[in-house]
Amino acid sequence: MTDLSRIADDPAVWAPIHRIAGTLDKSLAGLFAPDYDQRLEAARRRLRREED
DSSP: OOOGGGTOSOHHHHHHHHHHHHHHHHHHGGGGSTTHHHHHHHHHHHHHHHHO
């Protein structure tokens, strides 16, 4: 993690930043899943349905 004091001096800003970073860390692991291509295609199909 970077030194957040360079970005924001208010510690109240850090909690949401840490939460977002944690969420991304968990989500990014899916990129390396063996079935990522299938997950990606399923997500694309869901998004296309919403466009109609």
